[in-house]
Amino acid sequence: MAGKTIVVTSGKGGVGKTTTVANLGTTLAKKKYSVVMVDTDIGLRNLDVVMGLENRIVYNLVDIIEGKCRKEQAMIRDRKIPNLFMIPAAQTREKNSINPEQMKELCSTLAAEFDYVMIDCPAGIEQGFKNAIAGAEIALVVTTPEVSAIRDADRVIGLLEAAMLKHISLIINRLNAKMVKKGDMMSTEDIISLLSVPLLGVVPESDEVVVSTNRGVPLVHDRSSKAGAAFRRMAARLNGEENLPLDGDGSHGFFGRMKRLIWN
Amino acid sequence: MPPPVQVKADRNGFTLVPDPAASLDAIVAFMDERLERSRDFFQKTEMTLDLRTRPMRTDEISVLYEKLYEKSKVKVVEVRLSDELSFSMVAERRTPRFVSKEACVGPENNAPLIVRNTCRSGVRIVSPSDCVILGDVNPGAEIIAQGDVVVFGALRGLAHAGAGGERTARIWALSIEPNQIRIADLMAVPPQGVKPAPARFEVAEIENDVIRVNCL
Numbered sequence: 001m002a003g004k005t006i007v008v009t010s011g012k013g014g015v016g017k018t019t020t021v022a023n024l025g026t027t028l029a030k031k032k033y034s035v036v037m038v039d040t041d042i043g044l045r046n047l048d049v050v051m052g053l054e055n056r057i058v059y060n061l062v063d064i065i066e067g068k069c070r071k072e073q074a075m076i077r078d079r080k081i082p083n084l085f086m087i088p089a090a091q092t093r094e095k096n097s098i099n100p101e102q103m104k105e106l107c108s109t110l111a112a113e114f115d116y117v118m119i120d121c122p123a124g125i126e127q128g129f130k131n132a133i134a135g136a137e138i139a140l141v142v143t144t145p146e147v148s149a150i151r152d153a154d155r156v157i158g159l160l161e162a163a164m165l166k167h168i169s170l171i172i173n174r175l176n177a178k179m180v181k182k183g184d185m186m187s188t189e190d191i192i193s194l195l196s197v198p199l200l201g202v203v204p205e206s207d208e209v210v211v212s213t214n215r216g217v218p219l220v221h222d223r224s225s226k227a228g229a230a231f232r233r234m235a236a237r238l239n240g241e242e243n244l245p246l247d248g249d250g251s252h253g254f255f256g257r258m259k260r261l262i263w264n
Numbered sequence: 265m266p267p268p269v270q271v272k273a274d275r276n277g278f279t280l281v282p283d284p285a286a287s288l289d290a291i292v293a294f295m296d297e298r299l300e301r302s303r304d305f306f307q308k309t310e311m312t313l314d315l316r317t318r319p320m321r322t323d324e325i326s327v328l329y330e331k332l333y334e335k336s337k338v339k340v341v342e343v344r345l346s347d348e349l350s351f352s353m354v355a356e357r358r359t360p361r362f363v364s365k366e367a368c369v370g371p372e373n374n375a376p377l378i379v380r381n382t383c384r385s386g387v388r389i390v391s392p393s394d395c396v397i398l399g400d401v402n403p404g405a406e407i408i409a410q411g412d413v414v415v416f417g418a419l420r421g422l423a424h425a426g427a428g429g430e431r432t433a434r435i436w437a438l439s440i441e442p443n444q445i446r447i448a449d450l451m452a453v454p455p456q457g458v459k460p461a462p463a464r465f466e467v468a469e470i471e472n473d474v475i476r477v478n479c480l
Contacts, residue, residue: 147403151385154402158384162319164284194402194420196382 003034005107005117005134006238009160011152013123015144016173019209019219021120022050023228026218027235029084033115036075036085038106040132041122042097045089052079052216055085062090065102071109082223085114088124095127100134117176133160138167140200140238144174145186154195169200171234176205201234203227256262268294278311280340282318299336312342316435319345322388344383376411383407383421390427403443422446425468435468440477450475 008021021037029035039047042062048054059074064087071087078084090097110117121132133139139160143153153170160168172191179185193200206227212219219228220235268286269366272279282291301305311332313325320328325343332338376394383389383397385404394411405421407413412434413425419437424446426433431448439462445452452475465480 151404155385155404158386161381161384162321194400197399 003111003113003115003117004106004138005111005119005136006138006140007121007133008140008142009121009129009132009156010123010142010149010162011156012143012149015142015149016203016209017123017142018046018050018120019213020140020142020171020173020203020231021047021118022218023220023231024235025084025086025116025118026078026081026240027220027232028083028116028118028239029078030220031235031239032083033239035116035118036087036110036114036115037118037120038087038110039089039115039120040103040128041120042089042093042095042128043091044122045091046077047086047120049087049216050213051086051218053088054216057088060088060090062093062097065098065106065162066219071106095122095131098131100130103131104135111135127155129156130161133163133165136165138166138169140169140171141195141197142171142173143191143195145172145180145191147186150186150191157195157197168197170195171195171200172202174205175202185204200237201230203230203234271298271411276312278306278309279314280311281314282320284318286318288320288324288327292328295328295332296335299332299338303336306338308339310339310341310472314344316344316346320433322390329465353407367391376414377409379439382417385421401437401442419445431470437466438462438464440466440468445475445477447475452477 003110008017008024010017025035025037037047037051038061039045040061041047048057053076056076056192059069061074063069064071064074074087076088078086086145107117119132119136122128141153141157143149157168168194173190175188176185180187188199188202204226206225208219208222208225209227212222219225220231222228266283268283268290270281270283272281280295300456306309327338332340374393376396377389377391378396378398379389380398383401383405384398385402386455387405388405389395389397389405391409391411393409395407395409395413396419397407397413397415399420400417401407401415401419401423403420406424407415407421408424408427410426410428410430413423413436415423415435415437417437418439419435419442421442422444423435423442425435426448429448433447435445435447443453446470449472449474452468462479466477467480468475468477470476
């Protein structure tokens with residue numbers, strides 16, 4: 001059975017691609033699917049830090065592609081979840097040390113063994129981006145509610161469409177419900193009407209994300225976190241499990257509903 | 265592995281069909297080699313570029329065009345984008361044998377260029393006549409037409425109507441909220457502040473040497 005290969009991309013840097021990969025990968029692995037996360041940001045790797053696995057790296061992506069090791073040697077098993085693996089990027093190499101054909105081949109061999117192959121794409125639309133999307137069949141475009149990030153997301157969606165990728169979904173990260181209400185930030189509806197791609201989920205802005213990144217433990221392990229819950233719902237939707245409502249304003253639950261009833 | 269480009273010959277001349285997986289470099293290298301090998305045979309011929317299976321960006325097309333012309337004076341005269349859509353690369357009228365059935369609408373080749381999807385950032389569309397967009401034009405996209413620009417959607421990017429200096433050209437859109445619009449040699453930016461949503465359609469045209477946007 002062939003698994004799904006999913007690339008997480010954005011165009012602009014710092015919008016939360018790596019965080020999204022780490023959290024979605026972890027959630028899917030917790031659901032007992034076998035998951036491998038591939039960091040393709042050669043020269044600027046981050047996924048290992050977010051997963052808290054930076055001190056276990058021996059081999060990397062470029063070593064696999066150059067045939068210096070078997071792919072099993074470069075896969076690092078997660079500290080908590082046995083069916084979650086990560087392939088780190090090389091830190092001392094350049095983006096052009098691999099090419100799209102090699103990436104395509106690697107993705108298809110990984111997809112044959114795993115249920116999910118999550119690819120962390122570098123920022124930009126150059127060689128690294130082309131490598132990352134080469135082997136993917138599903139693309140998740142991450143954006144924040146800022147004009148610059150949305151402009152870049154729009155460009156990236158255009159490039160993904162030109163590369164004949166059929167399944168493109170949007171993730172809106174760091175949405176601040178209070179600012180949207182005051183009219184200081186673009187709302188989910190505005191962003192969707194501009195980008196016109198289906199929405200996978202909305203992650204509310206939260207300080208917990210920074211803490212979890214620094215600790216190297218993905219947020220979804222924390223059951224009380226709202227942002228973590230958003231990632232869990234997204235993973236469920238990605239998995240085609242359920243048709244959950246898209247509550248983007250962060251005010252769900254009993255008190256949220258009460259508050260909304262009173263305010264409106 | 266298939267070659268990066270197939271060169272097909274029929275009674276209308278030569279057609280180049282790039283392979284969907286081939287990179288621009290591979291295509292250019294292959295054509296270089298091919299033209300070098302049979303230099304006399306291809307010398308000064310006119311070719312059609314068939315992009316139905318391998319879409320190309322305008323800059324890629326122009327690189328290929330220039331390389332072919334530089335090497336052996338091979339001219340790409342027509343680019344076929346889909347079954348319905350093809351456009352001419354030559355400014356002067358083409359000889360009848362090169363006019364495809366689709367382009368033969370009027371006495372002159374002035375059929376509008378129709379784009380059937382949303383134009384996203386980074387897209388640049390240049391039309392030798394009118395241009396009709398069935399979708400939005402997002403910020404960062406550029407639509408340049410010799411004639412009118414008609415957008416069945418929101419115009420948020422850049423539109424230039426009458427690019428050849430035609431001052432009677434107009435820009436039509438369901439909503440005009442662009443970065444910038446240009447008609448002929450004039451340029452306009454939208455006023456600051458929020459604008460009420462238009463009732464139906466908006467049109468931008470030149471009145472007394474300024475571009476005005478009116479609601480229909």
